[in-house]
Amino acid sequence: MEDNDLLGASWRTSSLSGGNGQCVEVAFIGQRVAVRHGKNPDAAVLIFTSGEWRAFTDGVHLNEFEFPTD
Known part of the structure; x- marks a missing residue:
């Protein structure tokens, strides 16, 4: 993705x-x-496909990224 796209x-x-x-x-x-x-909006930007983003947000909703309790 080009910087112009952003x-x-x-x-x-x-x-x-x-x-x-x-x-x-x-x-x-x-x-x-x-x-x-948000604090450094001119720094690097990560770009994800819609499928990658969906997999990430699905994981968030399923608590796959919670810290271990042990």
């Missing part, structure tokens, strides 16, 4: 973030998802 991106954060810039920001661009750190 210029018009509509970035958003979780409604639970509190708006302090400390959260991950996400932008949906066509069939891809861009992810960046």
